[in-house]
Amino acid sequence: MSVSSRNSMVKQQQEEEGVAADVMDVHTTSATGDELMSAAREVVGKAKADLFQRRLSVREMASQFERGQAAAHAAAASTLAHDQKLKEVAQLDKPALLNKLRSLLSELAGRVAGRNKDDISDALIAVEAIEAQWTKRESELTHERMEIRQMAVTFQQASEDATKMIDEERAKAQLEIESAHAATLRVEAALEQQAQSLSAAEQGELEQLRREVKEARRITMLHAPSKVMDMEHEIAGLRQQLTEKTLEIVLLRKKLEGEKVQTNGPTLFQIQGEERLGACLAITPCAHNAPELNKCIIQWYSISANDGSKVEAIKRATKPQYAPEPLDVGKLLRVDIGLPDGRLDTLFTSGPLDAAPGLGNQVETLARKGSAEFNVRLFQENGEAVKKPPNLVFLVDKMRIKLSKGRSTKAKEDYSLAMQLCGGRGGGDAAARSLYWSPRRGVQFMLVLETERDRNAAIMLARRFAFDCNIILGGPDDC
Numbered sequence: 001m002s003v004s005s006r007n008s009m010v011k012q013q014q015e016e017e018g019v020a021a022d023v024m025d026v027h028t029t030s031a032t033g034d035e036l037m038s039a040a041r042e043v044v045g046k047a048k049a050d051l052f053q054r055r056l057s058v059r060e061m062a063s064q065f066e067r068g069q070a071a072a073h074a075a076a077a078s079t080l081a082h083d084q085k086l087k088e089v090a091q092l093d094k095p096a097l098l099n100k101l102r103s104l105l106s107e108l109a110g111r112v113a114g115r116n117k118d119d120i121s122d123a124l125i126a127v128e129a130i131e132a133q134w135t136k137r138e139s140e141l142t143h144e145r146m147e148i149r150q151m152a153v154t155f156q157q158a159s160e161d162a163t164k165m166i167d168e169e170r171a172k173a174q175l176e177i178e179s180a181h182a183a184t185l186r187v188e189a190a191l192e193q194q195a196q197s198l199s200a201a202e203q204g205e206l207e208q209l210r211r212e213v214k215e216a217r218r219i220t221m222l223h224a225p226s227k228v229m230d231m232e233h234e235i236a237g238l239r240q241q242l243t244e245k246t247l248e249i250v251l252l253r254k255k256l257e258g259e260k261v262q263t264n265g266p267t268l269f270q271i272q273g274e275e276r277l278g279a280c281l282a283i284t285p286c287a288h289n290a291p292e293l294n295k296c297i298i299q300w301y302s303i304s305a306n307d308g309s310k311v312e313a314i315k316r317a318t319k320p321q322y323a324p325e326p327l328d329v330g331k332l333l334r335v336d337i338g339l340p341d342g343r344l345d346t347l348f349t350s351g352p353l354d355a356a357p358g359l360g361n362q363v364e365t366l367a368r369k370g371s372a373e374f375n376v377r378l379f380q381e382n383g384e385a386v387k388k389p390p391n392l393v394f395l396v397d398k399m400r401i402k403l404s405k406g407r408s409t410k411a412k413e414d415y416s417l418a419m420q421l422c423g424g425r426g427g428g429d430a431a432a433r434s435l436y437w438s439p440r441r442g443v444q445f446m447l448v449l450e451t452e453r454d455r456n457a458a459i460m461l462a463r464r465f466a467f468d469c470n471i472i473l474g475g476p477d478d479c
Contacts, residue, residue: 098127098130098134102124102127105120105127106124109121109124180215180216180217183213183216184216186212187210190205191209267286267287267347268285268287268289268339269283269284269285269286269287269290269293269337270283270284270285270286270347271335271347271349272284275349275353275354276354276355276356277325277328277329277353277354277355277356278356278432278456279323279324279452280321280431281321281322281323281333282320282321283298283320283321283337283347291339293337295340296338296339296340297318297337298318298320298337298338299313299314299317299335300318300322300333300334301314301333301334301335301336302314302327302328302331302333302334303332303333304331305330305331305332314425314475315475316426316475316476317425318425319425319426319427320427321427322335322425323423323424323432323433323434323452325422325423325459326459326463327422328353329353330353330355331352331353332348332351332352332353333349334346334348334349335347356453356456359453359457359460362453363457363460363461363464366461367464371396371397371398372396372397372457373395373396374394374396374449374450375392375393375394375449375450376391376392376394376403376435376447376448376449377389377390377392377447378390378447379447379448380444380445381444381446382443382444389448390405392404392405392410394435394437394447394458396458396461396462396465398465398468399414399415399465399469400412400414400415401413401419401421401439411439413440415466415469415473416440416471417471418440419438419440419471419473420436420437420438420473420474421435421437421438421459421462421466421475422436422459422473423435423436423475424448425475426446432452432455433448433450433452434446434447434448434455435448435458435459436475436476438476
């Protein structure tokens, strides 16, 4: 097979298809008369003679055969009716075309030899490949058509459902607006009639009409934009800006504190975490030569933010993590780190600790209610870890605190001087949700609540009720 024939296989296939189509027309016309058959045979014989004499390639042979077949077709067209030829052409489909082309190439392969026979064999292989591609493509097109029809039906149904829902909602809204407008007109008419003197019964009717007016205004606001909504958006934006400014202030405080520390000397550690109630502060190294924290001695302190003269050590707060509790709000925190070589590294928070937003209002609501229940898990009892921490209920009311599960009571004690209650000071991942409670001497519980907010609310509420009983609740060794 020649190199030019291999490089232009696609073009040869197209030309061979044209040759096959023309030959089929010749065979079709031969069914109508011997003259057409003899003319086609003459053309084929002439092409065969030229093939052996000039050793033409398959492509050249197809070109010569096409010209001869065109002449035979022109002679046969005069004897056939135009409508009969169109009917014959319409009946030809792709499988028939490929079969006739394959038979033509097979017949030619039997009449030639050498390199031209190899070219015809390659052409037969290409015809088989084209037939496989056509079959695969037709199946893919059929599958795509089915999917497109299904998608079109689905989209049409969804569009109709959405249009129906929109129409229904629009109709309901229109009815409500019309009802509100009618109620407003009734109120205005009633006020005009009863503007002089009103009896007790008439006052009641007037109040009822006013309530209807408020309801009508509420319904109208639901279906139309109002200034109240705009004000709410403005307030939300202002709150967002205030939060961003607060974060910027905290960062500036930390930078200022870092600059102060640099003037006094390099530091090995730093305090990470949000400086507010409900967060957890942690000591982290900031230098490559910082020793391990488990080899250091740590102690947390609370400092009065007014003058800084009152410094109190937070008992048992000797871990790298510390979760501030409500008593720490408004105070500065300091941590002393005793290094293994005897030096002392001191860190401070950038400013007073902030309160949790809305926590005070929540505690006031619970105090008016008179009691509150919190879901807790018991992790330590009398200093020993519990293997399978149970789920319990921590009840705080005006006179006592109770820890129970269903009808079974784990501990129950009235407020007394021996009772202790504070946030957990043992560090760990759950430090911000842990709570230490000792109802009496010799009994200690370490509880973990569901959220940091619940932990702080429980501490504040219990101290509020205990203070009403002339008891001040604190942590271990605080009193």
